[in-house]
Amino acid sequence: MNAVAFSVFIFLFLVVTVMGFAAARWRRAAALDNLDEWGLGGRGFGTFIAWFLIGGDIYTAYTFIAVPATLYAGSVTGFFAVPYTIVVYPIIFAFLPRLWSVSHRHGYVTPADFVQGRYGSKGLSLAVAITGIVATMPYIALQLVGMQVVLEVMGLQSSSDNWFVKDLPLFIAFVILAAYTYSSGLRAPALIAFVKDTLIYIVIIVAVIYIPHHLGGWGHIFDSAQSSFDDFNKTNADAIAAGKAQGRGIIPPPAAHWAYASLALGSALALFMYPHSVTGVLSTKSRNVIRRNASLLPAYSFLLGLLALLGFVAIAAGVKVTNPQQSVPQLFENEFPSWFAGVAYAAIVIGALVPAAIMSIAAANLWTRNIYKAFLNPNATPAQEAQQSKIVSLVVKFGALIFVLALSKDFAINLQLLGGVWILQTLPAIVVGLYTRWFHRWALLLGWAVAMVWGTWTEYDIASPTQAHFGGPLTTFWGTDTKVYVALMAFLINLVVTIVATIVMRALKVPDGVDATRLEDYSVDAGDTGVEEELTPETPAH
Amino acid sequence: MPSSRPLWIIVGILLIPPIVVPLLVGLYDKDDPRLWGFPFYYWFQFLLIPCAAAFTVTAYYVAKEAVRRDRAARGLPELDSKGERR
Structure with a gap:
């Protein structure tokens, strides 16, 4: 453990902690005891704040650790993160303003609220809510995995065999996070997101200029990655031919094109089905902020691409780690002066706190609105709703913590893989529902159920050279030998089942349910009839 | 007031290339030409x-113009230059 790096790290962590608690007073509202305030930050964030907040959702600590790790490990497929974050913005542009409008007119806090209002079906809304919660939980757990990797490289883990003592620093960081999320709600991650992104931008820009300069330029970096992969392929030629190891390279072979494209498209479609992304979007003050952000957010894609390439930089710099996830923190440790390494560690750890807070708030809102209020206490007051959400946000976070520490890390990673498959299956109900009500509610539920079962079973069956189950996100497309992202295939099944079942339901004249929304609800803006202005009654304190 | 329909069609058309082009991996899975040492595969995706x-x-x-026309057609108040209610 390096004292300078450690001091810088602790200093930045303390700054963020103070900000997290102070956030409760930022853009102060009369009361924090309702979900619009605690769970959506007063629904008053403009372009600037929303840019950081939504960026904090998409570019998480786990992304920073895992994406370069795949490149380090020789699988160029990991670079799909770049096309994925290009493709996602036109998609946001198209449908999220409609979700914003209808949610503001009707006071919806979660995507499941919208489904309930649109289809008049508590069952379908429950399905969407549960999918959202189970898909988000492992995502939170992975933020912890990201933090854990950094703490390991910093040498902050004691060698004790007791899982609690061993990960005490992680535990402390998490207790602090839980406390300020509890007291400040969505305002805490929104405020901290500024620090997070500023630090990450500085670290990445320095890393991609300073380190390659030391190592002889980018051309040399790509060449050394290539030659290291060529060596690997030569020594392991037999194992690769037998399917016991994966060939490595810096450019995907033609056979991997569809894998690359389908991962990018599937992930882009899934991203805004995650409840935490919806939370970020609904916290904006006007529908225009969303479109403007869809045009500005690609700046992050650039960052992510450069970050991914640090995996190759680590190879060229001679970083040797058995766990590829440690490659980037180890690269910082080796190449940076210790004070700047401290900044870099803090950037990644704070990069885990922001999304973990937003995700736990989003999952808590789903529980409160679509399970607690829908089934357990229909007459809950806004204050009771906020109280439920606050407590559940704690439960969710500690659940994730116990998960990672006491159970296996791989289990969390497998579940996150499944989470992507699962969450995409809520798209027909949410996105298609924004445009047309042609799909029948029971057909949507059936399509969802079939796709969930098929997707889970298919994932379970995928073996990799190192794992018997959940070996990766790809499987062969029906009737071909091309590998494709499982989530996208499950989504196709979902659509086909939903369409066929809708025709059957219509023929049988099964009742359609009541639609609480009207056509004009999908295009209203802040200040229009029935849409409240910024919900903060007092002038913002800053 | 002119109709907003042609504008929404233009919006739809404008959103197609940024979704489709990145997915056509065959367009850019090459090493050459390099730019500042970056293989074509990488710098092309950054350029995208x-x-x-x-x-x-x-x-x-x-x-924004389409929304303005839609709002005018429905008799709703105009939005300011930031696209927000005055």
Whole structure:
């Protein structure tokens, strides 16, 4: 453990902690005891704040650790993160303003609220809510995995065999996070997101200029990655031919094109089905902020691409780690002066706190609105709703913590893989529902159920050279030998089942349910009839 | 008041290339030509980012005009230059 790096790290962590608690007073509202305030930050964030907040959702600590790790490990497929974050913005542009409008007119806090209002079906809304919660939980757990990797490289883990003592620093960081999320709600991650992104931008820009300069330029970096992969392929030629190891390279072979494209498209479609992304979007003050952000957010894609390439930089710099996830923190440790390494560690750890807070708030809102209020206490007051959400946000976070520490890390990673498959299956109900009500509610539920079962079973069956189950996100497309992202295939099944079942339901004249929304609800803006202005009654304190 | 329909069609068309082009991996799975040491595969995808943003920014301005026409047609108040209610 390096004292300078450690001091810088602790200093930045303390700054963020103070900000997290102070956030409760930022853009102060009369009361924090309702979900619009605690769970959506007063629904008053403009372009600037929303840019950081939504960026904090998409570019998480786990992304920073895992994406370069795949490149380090020789699988160029990991670079799909770049096309994925290009493709996602036109998609946001198209449908999220409609979700914003209808949610503001009707006071919806979660995507499941919208489904309930649109289809008049508590069952379908429950399905969407549960999918959202189970898909988000492992995502939170992975933020912890990201933090854990950094703490390991910093040498902050004691060698004790007791899982609690061993990960005490992680535990402390998490207790602090839980406390300020509890007291400040969505305002805490929104405020901290500024620090997070500023630090990450500085670290990445320095890393991609300073380190390659030391190592002889980018051309040399790509060449050394290539030659290291060529060596690997030569020594392991037999194992690769037998399917016991994966060939490595810096450019995907033609056979991997569809894998690359389908991962990018599937992930882009899934991203805004995650409840935490919806939370970020609904916290904006006007529908225009969303479109403007869809045009500005690609700046992050650039960052992510450069970050991914640090995996190759680590190879060229001679970083040797058995766990590829440690490659980037180890690269910082080796190449940076210790004070700047401290900044870099803090950037990644704070990069885990922001999304973990937003995700736990989003999952808590789903529980409160679509399970607690829908089934357990229909007459809950806004204050009771906020109280439920606050407590559940704690439960969710500690659940994730116990998960990672006491159970296996791989289990969390497998579940996150499944989470992507699962969450995409809520798209027909949410996105298609924004445009047309042609799909029948029971057909949507059936399509969802079939796709969930098929997707889970298919994932379970995928073996990799190192794992018997959940070996990766790809499987062969029906009737071909091309590998494709499982989530996208499950989504196709979902659509086909939903369409066929809708025709059957219509023929049988099964009742359609009541639609609480009207056509004009999908295009209203802040200040229009029935849409409240910024919900903060007092002038913002800053 | 002119109709907003042609504008929404333009918005739709503008959003297609940034979704489709990045998915056509066969277009760019090459090493040469290199740029500042980056293989074509990498610098092309980086180049796609500002190009895609140019499409969405254009779509943003077209959509703003379309929204203005839609609101006028429904007798709703105008939005200010930031697209918000005055």
